[in-house]
Amino acid sequence: MFLDWQPHQSKEYDDMLSAVRERLDRPRPPEGGLRELWRHCGELGLLGLCVPAEDGGGGRSALDTAHLIEAFGRGCADTGLVFATSAHQFACAVPISAYAGDEVRRRLLPALCDGSFIAANAMTESEAGSDISAMSARAVRDGDGYVLTGTKSWASNAPEADVFVTYAVTDPTAGFLGVSAFVVERGTAGLSVDGPFEKMGLGTCAAGSVRFEECRVPARNLLGEEGEGSAIFQHSMAWERACLFAGYVGLMDRLLERCVAHARERRQFGRRIADFQAVSHRIADMKLRLEAARMLLYRACFRLDRDEALPMDSALSKLAVSEAAVQAAVDALQIFGSRGYLVSEGLEVVLRDAIPAKLFSGTSEIQHELIAKGLGL
Amino acid sequence: MELAAVIEEIDGYIRKEFLEGDASVELTPSSPLLEWGILNSMNTTRLAAFVSERYDVTVSPKAMRTDNFRTIENVAHMVLELRDRPEA
Numbered sequence: 001m002f003l004d005w006q007p008h009q010s011k012e013y014d015d016m017l018s019a020v021r022e023r024l025d026r027p028r029p030p031e032g033g034l035r036e037l038w039r040h041c042g043e044l045g046l047l048g049l050c051v052p053a054e055d056g057g058g059g060r061s062a063l064d065t066a067h068l069i070e071a072f073g074r075g076c077a078d079t080g081l082v083f084a085t086s087a088h089q090f091a092c093a094v095p096i097s098a099y100a101g102d103e104v105r106r107r108l109l110p111a112l113c114d115g116s117f118i119a120a121n122a123m124t125e126s127e128a129g130s131d132i133s134a135m136s137a138r139a140v141r142d143g144d145g146y147v148l149t150g151t152k153s154w155a156s157n158a159p160e161a162d163v164f165v166t167y168a169v170t171d172p173t174a175g176f177l178g179v180s181a182f183v184v185e186r187g188t189a190g191l192s193v194d195g196p197f198e199k200m201g202l203g204t205c206a207a208g209s210v211r212f213e214e215c216r217v218p219a220r221n222l223l224g225e226e227g228e229g230s231a232i233f234q235h236s237m238a239w240e241r242a243c244l245f246a247g248y249v250g251l252m253d254r255l256l257e258r259c260v261a262h263a264r265e266r267r268q269f270g271r272r273i274a275d276f277q278a279v280s281h282r283i284a285d286m287k288l289r290l291e292a293a294r295m296l297l298y299r300a301c302f303r304l305d306r307d308e309a310l311p312m313d314s315a316l317s318k319l320a321v322s323e324a325a326v327q328a329a330v331d332a333l334q335i336f337g338s339r340g341y342l343v344s345e346g347l348e349v350v351l352r353d354a355i356p357a358k359l360f361s362g363t364s365e366i367q368h369e370l371i372a373k374g375l376g377l
Numbered sequence: 378m379e380l381a382a383v384i385e386e387i388d389g390y391i392r393k394e395f396l397e398g399d400a401s402v403e404l405t406p407s408s409p410l411l412e413w414g415i416l417n418s419m420n421t422t423r424l425a426a427f428v429s430e431r432y433d434v435t436v437s438p439k440a441m442r443t444d445n446f447r448t449i450e451n452v453a454h455m456v457l458e459l460r461d462r463p464e465a
Binding site for chain 1: 409410411412414416417418419421422423426427430435437438439441442443446447
Protein backbone atom coordinates (compact mmCIF):
# COMPACT_ATOMS: atom_id res chain seq x y z
CA MET A 1 0.00 0.00 0.00
CA PHE A 2 1.26 3.42 -0.98
CA LEU A 3 1.92 5.69 2.00
CA ASP A 4 4.36 8.33 0.80
CA TRP A 5 6.08 9.66 -2.28
CA GLN A 6 9.40 8.47 -3.66
CA PRO A 7 12.15 11.13 -3.90
CA HIS A 8 11.81 11.40 -7.69
CA GLN A 9 8.08 11.97 -7.34
CA SER A 10 8.62 14.69 -4.73
CA LYS A 11 11.15 16.37 -7.01
CA GLU A 12 8.72 16.27 -9.93
CA TYR A 13 6.09 17.88 -7.70
CA ASP A 14 8.50 20.59 -6.54
CA ASP A 15 9.60 21.30 -10.11
CA MET A 16 6.00 21.56 -11.30
CA LEU A 17 5.07 23.83 -8.38
CA SER A 18 7.97 26.16 -9.18
CA ALA A 19 7.12 26.23 -12.89
CA VAL A 20 3.45 26.93 -12.22
CA ARG A 21 4.28 29.73 -9.80
CA GLU A 22 6.62 31.25 -12.35
CA ARG A 23 4.40 30.97 -15.43
CA LEU A 24 0.78 30.59 -14.39
CA ASP A 25 0.25 32.24 -11.01
CA ARG A 26 -2.14 35.06 -11.87
CA PRO A 27 -5.79 35.43 -10.84
CA ARG A 28 -7.21 35.78 -14.37
CA PRO A 29 -5.84 35.52 -17.91
CA PRO A 30 -5.29 38.82 -19.70
CA GLU A 31 -8.07 39.77 -22.12
CA GLY A 32 -7.93 37.36 -25.04
CA GLY A 33 -5.02 35.54 -23.43
CA LEU A 34 -6.59 32.16 -22.73
CA ARG A 35 -5.03 30.42 -25.73
CA GLU A 36 -1.56 31.58 -24.69
CA LEU A 37 -2.10 30.32 -21.13
CA TRP A 38 -3.38 27.02 -22.56
CA ARG A 39 -0.17 26.64 -24.55
CA HIS A 40 1.87 27.36 -21.41
CA CYS A 41 -0.04 24.56 -19.70
CA GLY A 42 0.71 22.31 -22.67
CA GLU A 43 4.42 23.14 -22.48
CA LEU A 44 4.42 22.17 -18.81
CA GLY A 45 2.74 18.89 -19.71
CA LEU A 46 -0.35 19.70 -17.66
CA LEU A 47 -2.87 18.98 -20.43
CA GLY A 48 -2.00 15.33 -21.01
CA LEU A 49 -0.30 14.07 -17.88
CA CYS A 50 -2.01 10.67 -18.05
CA VAL A 51 -2.34 10.43 -21.84
CA PRO A 52 -0.02 7.75 -23.29
CA ALA A 53 3.35 9.07 -24.44
CA GLU A 54 2.80 7.79 -27.99
CA ASP A 55 -0.24 10.10 -28.19
CA GLY A 56 1.72 13.14 -27.02
CA GLY A 57 1.05 12.86 -23.30
CA GLY A 58 3.08 12.16 -20.22
CA GLY A 59 2.03 8.53 -19.78
CA ARG A 60 1.66 8.92 -16.03
CA SER A 61 -0.42 6.90 -13.60
CA ALA A 62 -3.53 8.41 -12.00
CA LEU A 63 -1.62 8.81 -8.75
CA ASP A 64 1.29 10.70 -10.35
CA THR A 65 -1.15 12.73 -12.41
CA ALA A 66 -3.10 13.77 -9.31
CA HIS A 67 0.11 14.70 -7.55
CA LEU A 68 1.06 17.13 -10.33
CA ILE A 69 -2.46 18.56 -10.60
CA GLU A 70 -2.14 19.16 -6.86
CA ALA A 71 0.99 21.22 -7.56
CA PHE A 72 -0.92 23.11 -10.27
CA GLY A 73 -3.78 23.90 -7.85
CA ARG A 74 -1.37 25.00 -5.14
CA GLY A 75 0.76 27.21 -7.35
CA CYS A 76 -1.89 28.81 -9.56
CA ALA A 77 -4.22 31.42 -8.11
CA ASP A 78 -6.60 30.96 -11.04
CA THR A 79 -8.66 27.95 -9.97
CA GLY A 80 -10.81 28.48 -13.07
CA LEU A 81 -7.78 27.70 -15.24
CA VAL A 82 -6.97 24.59 -13.18
CA PHE A 83 -10.59 23.46 -13.49
CA ALA A 84 -10.84 24.21 -17.23
CA THR A 85 -7.63 22.41 -18.18
CA SER A 86 -8.47 19.46 -15.94
CA ALA A 87 -11.95 19.10 -17.47
CA HIS A 88 -10.25 19.22 -20.87
CA GLN A 89 -7.87 16.43 -19.83
CA PHE A 90 -9.99 14.10 -17.73
CA ALA A 91 -13.42 14.40 -19.35
CA CYS A 92 -12.14 14.66 -22.93
CA ALA A 93 -8.55 13.58 -23.55
CA VAL A 94 -8.89 10.55 -21.25
CA PRO A 95 -11.94 9.02 -23.00
CA ILE A 96 -10.50 9.84 -26.44
CA SER A 97 -7.25 8.17 -25.40
CA ALA A 98 -8.99 5.10 -24.00
CA TYR A 99 -11.77 4.61 -26.55
CA ALA A 100 -11.10 6.39 -29.87
CA GLY A 101 -9.82 4.63 -32.96
CA ASP A 102 -6.26 5.16 -34.15
CA GLU A 103 -7.09 7.89 -36.68
CA VAL A 104 -8.95 10.07 -34.18
CA ARG A 105 -6.34 9.51 -31.48
CA ARG A 106 -3.48 10.45 -33.78
CA ARG A 107 -5.27 13.52 -35.13
CA LEU A 108 -6.57 14.97 -31.86
CA LEU A 109 -4.52 13.87 -28.88
CA PRO A 110 -1.18 15.54 -29.69
CA ALA A 111 -3.02 18.85 -30.24
CA LEU A 112 -5.02 18.38 -27.02
CA CYS A 113 -1.83 17.66 -25.08
CA ASP A 114 0.31 20.50 -26.43
CA GLY A 115 -2.40 23.14 -25.99
CA SER A 116 -3.22 23.73 -29.65
CA PHE A 117 -6.80 22.49 -29.09
CA ILE A 118 -9.27 23.07 -26.26
CA ALA A 119 -11.82 20.36 -25.50
CA ALA A 120 -15.27 20.45 -23.90
CA ASN A 121 -17.35 17.69 -22.36
CA ALA A 122 -20.97 18.07 -23.51
CA MET A 123 -22.98 15.65 -21.41
CA THR A 124 -25.46 17.50 -19.19
CA GLU A 125 -28.93 18.31 -20.48
CA SER A 126 -31.54 20.53 -18.89
CA GLU A 127 -33.57 17.48 -17.79
CA ALA A 128 -30.71 14.99 -17.58
CA GLY A 129 -27.94 15.88 -15.18
CA SER A 130 -26.77 12.91 -13.19
CA ASP A 131 -29.77 10.90 -14.43
CA ILE A 132 -28.37 9.68 -17.74
CA SER A 133 -31.47 7.60 -18.44
CA ALA A 134 -33.40 10.85 -19.01
CA MET A 135 -31.08 11.92 -21.85
CA SER A 136 -32.95 13.20 -24.90
CA ALA A 137 -30.11 13.76 -27.39
CA ARG A 138 -30.28 11.14 -30.13
CA ALA A 139 -27.75 9.70 -32.56
CA VAL A 140 -29.04 7.72 -35.53
CA ARG A 141 -26.81 5.60 -37.71
CA ASP A 142 -26.92 6.79 -41.29
CA GLY A 143 -24.61 5.11 -43.78
CA ASP A 144 -21.02 5.66 -42.76
CA GLY A 145 -21.85 8.09 -39.99
CA TYR A 146 -24.25 9.19 -37.27
CA VAL A 147 -26.68 12.09 -37.21
CA LEU A 148 -26.80 13.83 -33.81
CA THR A 149 -29.76 15.88 -32.60
CA GLY A 150 -30.19 17.49 -29.20
CA THR A 151 -29.01 20.23 -26.85
CA LYS A 152 -26.45 20.01 -24.08
CA SER A 153 -27.15 22.64 -21.47
CA TRP A 154 -23.87 22.96 -19.65
CA ALA A 155 -20.46 22.25 -21.11
CA SER A 156 -17.28 23.56 -19.50
CA ASN A 157 -14.92 25.15 -22.08
CA ALA A 158 -17.61 25.02 -24.78
CA PRO A 159 -17.39 28.65 -25.96
CA GLU A 160 -13.65 28.20 -26.61
CA ALA A 161 -13.55 24.55 -27.58
CA ASP A 162 -12.21 23.04 -30.79
CA VAL A 163 -13.29 19.51 -29.87
CA PHE A 164 -16.38 18.22 -28.06
CA VAL A 165 -16.89 14.87 -26.39
CA THR A 166 -20.62 14.29 -26.27
CA TYR A 167 -23.16 11.59 -25.52
CA ALA A 168 -26.42 10.61 -27.25
CA VAL A 169 -28.92 7.77 -27.17
CA THR A 170 -28.43 5.21 -29.95
CA ASP A 171 -30.73 2.51 -28.49
CA PRO A 172 -33.87 3.95 -26.82
CA THR A 173 -34.86 0.47 -25.58
CA ALA A 174 -31.72 0.09 -23.44
CA GLY A 175 -32.20 2.91 -20.93
CA PHE A 176 -28.99 4.47 -19.68
CA LEU A 177 -26.99 1.65 -21.28
CA GLY A 178 -28.29 2.70 -24.72
CA VAL A 179 -26.09 5.81 -24.71
CA SER A 180 -23.08 6.18 -27.02
CA ALA A 181 -20.17 8.61 -26.94
CA PHE A 182 -18.93 10.73 -29.83
CA VAL A 183 -16.24 13.23 -30.72
CA VAL A 184 -17.46 16.28 -32.64
CA GLU A 185 -15.11 18.90 -34.01
CA ARG A 186 -15.87 22.61 -34.22
CA GLY A 187 -16.92 23.58 -37.70
CA THR A 188 -19.02 20.46 -38.19
CA ALA A 189 -22.29 21.43 -39.91
CA GLY A 190 -25.17 21.46 -37.45
CA LEU A 191 -23.02 22.20 -34.38
CA SER A 192 -23.53 25.53 -32.59
CA VAL A 193 -22.44 26.87 -29.22
CA ASP A 194 -23.97 29.51 -26.92
CA GLY A 195 -22.31 31.28 -24.03
CA PRO A 196 -20.30 31.96 -22.05
CA PHE A 197 -22.68 31.84 -19.11
CA GLU A 198 -22.26 34.42 -16.38
CA LYS A 199 -21.21 32.41 -13.33
CA MET A 200 -20.33 33.27 -9.73
CA GLY A 201 -16.84 31.71 -9.96
CA LEU A 202 -14.34 29.73 -12.03
CA GLY A 203 -14.23 32.71 -14.40
CA THR A 204 -11.52 31.33 -16.66
CA CYS A 205 -13.53 28.17 -17.27
CA ALA A 206 -16.07 29.45 -19.79
CA ALA A 207 -19.24 27.36 -19.91
CA GLY A 208 -22.00 27.28 -22.47
CA SER A 209 -24.65 25.21 -24.17
CA VAL A 210 -24.06 23.07 -27.25
CA ARG A 211 -26.69 22.39 -29.89
CA PHE A 212 -26.66 19.58 -32.44
CA GLU A 213 -29.09 20.05 -35.32
CA GLU A 214 -28.91 17.18 -37.80
CA CYS A 215 -25.20 17.19 -37.03
CA ARG A 216 -23.48 14.49 -39.05
CA VAL A 217 -20.28 12.92 -37.76
CA PRO A 218 -18.29 10.09 -39.35
CA ALA A 219 -18.57 6.64 -37.75
CA ARG A 220 -14.91 6.83 -36.76
CA ASN A 221 -15.90 9.59 -34.29
CA LEU A 222 -17.83 7.04 -32.21
CA LEU A 223 -15.90 6.34 -29.00
CA GLY A 224 -15.83 2.66 -28.12
CA GLU A 225 -18.84 0.73 -29.29
CA GLU A 226 -22.49 1.65 -29.57
CA GLY A 227 -24.06 1.50 -26.09
CA GLU A 228 -20.75 1.95 -24.33
CA GLY A 229 -21.36 5.63 -23.59
CA SER A 230 -22.41 5.12 -20.00
CA ALA A 231 -19.29 3.10 -19.21
CA ILE A 232 -17.13 5.68 -21.01
CA PHE A 233 -18.75 8.48 -19.05
CA GLN A 234 -18.26 6.63 -15.77
CA HIS A 235 -14.63 6.01 -16.73
CA SER A 236 -14.01 9.70 -17.40
CA MET A 237 -15.91 10.67 -14.22
CA ALA A 238 -13.73 8.32 -12.17
CA TRP A 239 -10.68 10.18 -13.51
CA GLU A 240 -12.27 13.59 -13.15
CA ARG A 241 -13.58 13.02 -9.62
CA ALA A 242 -10.16 11.83 -8.52
CA CYS A 243 -7.62 13.84 -10.51
CA LEU A 244 -9.43 17.12 -11.26
CA PHE A 245 -10.20 17.53 -7.58
CA ALA A 246 -6.53 17.16 -6.75
CA GLY A 247 -6.42 20.80 -7.83
CA TYR A 248 -8.63 21.62 -4.88
CA VAL A 249 -6.28 19.72 -2.57
CA GLY A 250 -3.52 22.03 -3.79
CA LEU A 251 -5.79 25.01 -3.25
CA MET A 252 -6.33 23.90 0.36
CA ASP A 253 -2.56 23.61 0.83
CA ARG A 254 -2.21 27.20 -0.30
CA LEU A 255 -4.99 28.40 1.98
CA LEU A 256 -3.50 26.58 4.94
CA GLU A 257 -0.10 28.17 4.34
CA ARG A 258 -1.68 31.61 4.22
CA CYS A 259 -3.72 31.02 7.37
CA VAL A 260 -0.72 29.74 9.32
CA ALA A 261 1.40 32.71 8.24
CA HIS A 262 -1.39 35.16 9.07
CA ALA A 263 -2.09 33.62 12.48
CA ARG A 264 1.62 33.86 13.37
CA GLU A 265 1.93 37.49 12.30
CA ARG A 266 -1.38 39.10 13.25
CA ARG A 267 -1.44 40.35 16.85
CA GLN A 268 -4.46 41.23 19.00
CA PHE A 269 -4.60 41.91 22.75
CA GLY A 270 -0.81 41.77 22.80
CA ARG A 271 -0.62 38.20 21.48
CA ARG A 272 -0.38 36.46 18.14
CA ILE A 273 -3.86 35.34 17.13
CA ALA A 274 -2.31 31.84 16.79
CA ASP A 275 -2.12 31.87 20.59
CA PHE A 276 -5.90 31.89 20.77
CA GLN A 277 -7.13 28.32 20.62
CA ALA A 278 -10.25 29.37 18.72
CA VAL A 279 -7.91 30.29 15.84
CA SER A 280 -5.25 27.59 16.17
CA HIS A 281 -7.80 24.79 16.55
CA ARG A 282 -9.69 26.03 13.50
CA ILE A 283 -6.44 25.78 11.53
CA ALA A 284 -5.78 22.33 12.99
CA ASP A 285 -9.19 21.24 11.73
CA MET A 286 -8.35 22.65 8.29
CA LYS A 287 -5.24 20.47 8.29
CA LEU A 288 -7.22 17.43 9.44
CA ARG A 289 -9.83 17.78 6.70
CA LEU A 290 -7.13 18.44 4.10
CA GLU A 291 -5.08 15.35 4.95
CA ALA A 292 -8.13 13.08 5.23
CA ALA A 293 -9.39 14.27 1.85
CA ARG A 294 -5.93 13.92 0.31
CA MET A 295 -5.60 10.29 1.44
CA LEU A 296 -9.04 9.38 0.08
CA LEU A 297 -8.06 10.99 -3.20
CA TYR A 298 -4.78 9.07 -3.33
CA ARG A 299 -6.59 5.82 -2.59
CA ALA A 300 -9.10 6.45 -5.39
CA CYS A 301 -6.17 7.03 -7.77
CA PHE A 302 -4.33 3.99 -6.43
CA ARG A 303 -7.33 1.79 -7.23
CA LEU A 304 -7.87 3.51 -10.57
CA ASP A 305 -4.33 2.57 -11.55
CA ARG A 306 -5.01 -1.06 -10.67
CA ASP A 307 -8.33 -1.12 -12.51
CA GLU A 308 -9.98 -1.88 -9.17
CA ALA A 309 -11.82 1.40 -8.69
CA LEU A 310 -15.48 1.26 -7.79
CA PRO A 311 -17.83 4.25 -8.12
CA MET A 312 -17.72 4.55 -4.33
CA ASP A 313 -13.96 5.22 -4.32
CA SER A 314 -14.07 8.35 -6.46
CA ALA A 315 -17.33 9.42 -4.79
CA LEU A 316 -15.73 9.27 -1.33
CA SER A 317 -12.73 11.20 -2.60
CA LYS A 318 -14.69 13.85 -4.48
CA LEU A 319 -17.11 14.37 -1.60
CA ALA A 320 -14.35 14.74 0.98
CA VAL A 321 -12.26 17.09 -1.16
CA SER A 322 -15.09 19.36 -2.27
CA GLU A 323 -16.68 19.69 1.16
CA ALA A 324 -13.28 20.33 2.74
CA ALA A 325 -12.42 22.93 0.10
CA VAL A 326 -15.54 24.99 0.73
CA GLN A 327 -15.04 24.73 4.50
CA ALA A 328 -11.38 25.73 4.12
CA ALA A 329 -12.40 28.85 2.18
CA VAL A 330 -14.94 29.78 4.87
CA ASP A 331 -12.35 29.11 7.58
CA ALA A 332 -9.77 31.28 5.85
CA LEU A 333 -12.23 34.17 5.56
CA GLN A 334 -13.02 33.86 9.27
CA ILE A 335 -9.36 33.76 10.26
CA PHE A 336 -8.54 36.81 8.18
CA GLY A 337 -11.56 38.67 9.59
CA SER A 338 -12.75 41.79 7.81
CA ARG A 339 -9.51 41.89 5.84
CA GLY A 340 -10.47 38.57 4.27
CA TYR A 341 -13.75 40.09 3.11
CA LEU A 342 -11.86 42.51 0.86
CA VAL A 343 -11.75 41.49 -2.79
CA SER A 344 -8.12 42.63 -2.93
CA GLU A 345 -7.17 39.93 -0.40
CA GLY A 346 -8.11 37.23 -2.91
CA LEU A 347 -10.03 35.05 -0.47
CA GLU A 348 -13.59 35.77 -1.58
CA VAL A 349 -12.77 34.45 -5.05
CA VAL A 350 -11.42 31.27 -3.45
CA LEU A 351 -14.82 30.70 -1.84
CA ARG A 352 -16.65 31.45 -5.09
CA ASP A 353 -14.33 29.02 -6.93
CA ALA A 354 -14.68 26.34 -4.25
CA ILE A 355 -18.48 26.21 -4.14
CA PRO A 356 -18.87 24.63 -7.61
CA ALA A 357 -16.68 21.75 -6.44
CA LYS A 358 -19.80 20.55 -4.61
CA LEU A 359 -21.92 20.90 -7.74
CA PHE A 360 -19.93 19.75 -10.77
CA SER A 361 -18.98 16.16 -11.66
CA GLY A 362 -22.02 15.10 -9.64
CA THR A 363 -23.33 17.06 -6.68
CA SER A 364 -22.44 16.15 -3.12
CA GLU A 365 -25.91 14.63 -2.88
CA ILE A 366 -25.15 12.34 -5.84
CA GLN A 367 -21.82 11.32 -4.25
CA HIS A 368 -23.69 10.40 -1.06
CA GLU A 369 -26.10 8.34 -3.17
CA LEU A 370 -23.26 6.53 -4.94
CA ILE A 371 -21.68 5.70 -1.59
CA ALA A 372 -24.97 4.51 -0.14
CA LYS A 373 -25.81 2.41 -3.21
CA GLY A 374 -22.31 0.95 -3.14
CA LEU A 375 -23.07 -0.20 0.40
CA GLY A 376 -26.20 -1.92 -0.89
CA LEU A 377 -28.54 0.59 0.77
CA MET B 378 -24.32 -22.42 -7.96
CA GLU B 379 -26.53 -23.14 -10.96
CA LEU B 380 -27.90 -20.57 -13.36
CA ALA B 381 -31.49 -21.14 -12.21
CA ALA B 382 -30.59 -20.44 -8.60
CA VAL B 383 -28.78 -17.22 -9.50
CA ILE B 384 -31.75 -16.09 -11.59
CA GLU B 385 -34.08 -16.78 -8.68
CA GLU B 386 -31.99 -14.76 -6.24
CA ILE B 387 -31.61 -11.79 -8.58
CA ASP B 388 -35.32 -11.92 -9.33
CA GLY B 389 -36.02 -11.82 -5.60
CA TYR B 390 -33.64 -8.91 -5.06
CA ILE B 391 -35.19 -6.85 -7.86
CA ARG B 392 -38.73 -7.52 -6.66
CA LYS B 393 -37.88 -6.57 -3.09
CA GLU B 394 -35.57 -3.62 -3.68
CA PHE B 395 -36.80 -2.01 -6.90
CA LEU B 396 -40.44 -3.09 -7.20
CA GLU B 397 -41.01 -2.92 -3.46
CA GLY B 398 -42.97 -6.18 -3.54
CA ASP B 399 -45.41 -4.96 -6.20
CA ALA B 400 -46.82 -8.28 -7.40
CA SER B 401 -48.64 -6.68 -10.32
CA VAL B 402 -45.40 -6.34 -12.33
CA GLU B 403 -45.10 -9.42 -14.54
CA LEU B 404 -41.38 -9.87 -14.10
CA THR B 405 -39.80 -12.83 -15.85
CA PRO B 406 -36.15 -13.78 -16.40
CA SER B 407 -36.38 -12.26 -19.88
CA SER B 408 -38.20 -9.02 -18.97
CA PRO B 409 -36.40 -5.96 -20.43
CA LEU B 410 -35.13 -4.34 -17.23
CA LEU B 411 -33.55 -1.35 -18.97
CA GLU B 412 -36.39 -0.66 -21.36
CA TRP B 413 -38.95 -0.83 -18.53
CA GLY B 414 -36.87 1.60 -16.49
CA ILE B 415 -36.43 -0.85 -13.61
CA LEU B 416 -32.68 -0.45 -14.01
CA ASN B 417 -31.61 3.19 -14.12
CA SER B 418 -28.01 4.14 -13.37
CA MET B 419 -28.52 4.18 -9.57
CA ASN B 420 -30.40 0.87 -9.43
CA THR B 421 -27.79 -0.74 -11.65
CA THR B 422 -25.09 0.41 -9.23
CA ARG B 423 -27.10 -1.16 -6.38
CA LEU B 424 -27.62 -4.39 -8.30
CA ALA B 425 -23.91 -4.52 -9.16
CA ALA B 426 -23.06 -4.05 -5.47
CA PHE B 427 -25.49 -6.82 -4.55
CA VAL B 428 -24.10 -9.40 -6.97
CA SER B 429 -20.53 -8.39 -6.10
CA GLU B 430 -21.11 -9.12 -2.43
CA ARG B 431 -23.42 -12.10 -2.84
CA TYR B 432 -21.30 -13.96 -5.43
CA ASP B 433 -17.85 -12.55 -4.62
CA VAL B 434 -17.28 -11.07 -8.07
CA THR B 435 -16.09 -7.65 -9.25
CA VAL B 436 -18.36 -5.87 -11.71
CA SER B 437 -15.94 -3.47 -13.39
CA PRO B 438 -17.08 -0.36 -15.28
CA LYS B 439 -16.32 -2.26 -18.49
CA ALA B 440 -18.91 -4.85 -17.52
CA MET B 441 -21.64 -2.20 -17.34
CA ARG B 442 -22.96 -3.07 -20.80
CA THR B 443 -26.42 -3.54 -22.24
CA ASP B 444 -25.83 -7.23 -22.90
CA ASN B 445 -25.02 -7.79 -19.22
CA PHE B 446 -28.01 -5.94 -17.77
CA ARG B 447 -30.84 -6.12 -20.31
CA THR B 448 -32.60 -9.00 -18.50
CA ILE B 449 -32.30 -11.02 -15.30
CA GLU B 450 -30.95 -13.89 -17.40
CA ASN B 451 -28.23 -11.60 -18.76
CA VAL B 452 -27.24 -10.51 -15.25
CA ALA B 453 -27.09 -14.12 -14.07
CA HIS B 454 -24.95 -15.16 -17.02
CA MET B 455 -22.59 -12.24 -16.31
CA VAL B 456 -22.28 -13.32 -12.66
CA LEU B 457 -21.40 -16.89 -13.58
CA GLU B 458 -18.95 -15.72 -16.23
CA LEU B 459 -17.26 -13.30 -13.81
CA ARG B 460 -16.98 -16.03 -11.23
CA ASP B 461 -15.38 -18.44 -13.70
CA ARG B 462 -13.29 -15.77 -15.50
CA PRO B 463 -12.78 -12.72 -13.24
CA GLU B 464 -11.25 -10.68 -16.06
CA ALA B 465 -14.36 -11.04 -18.28
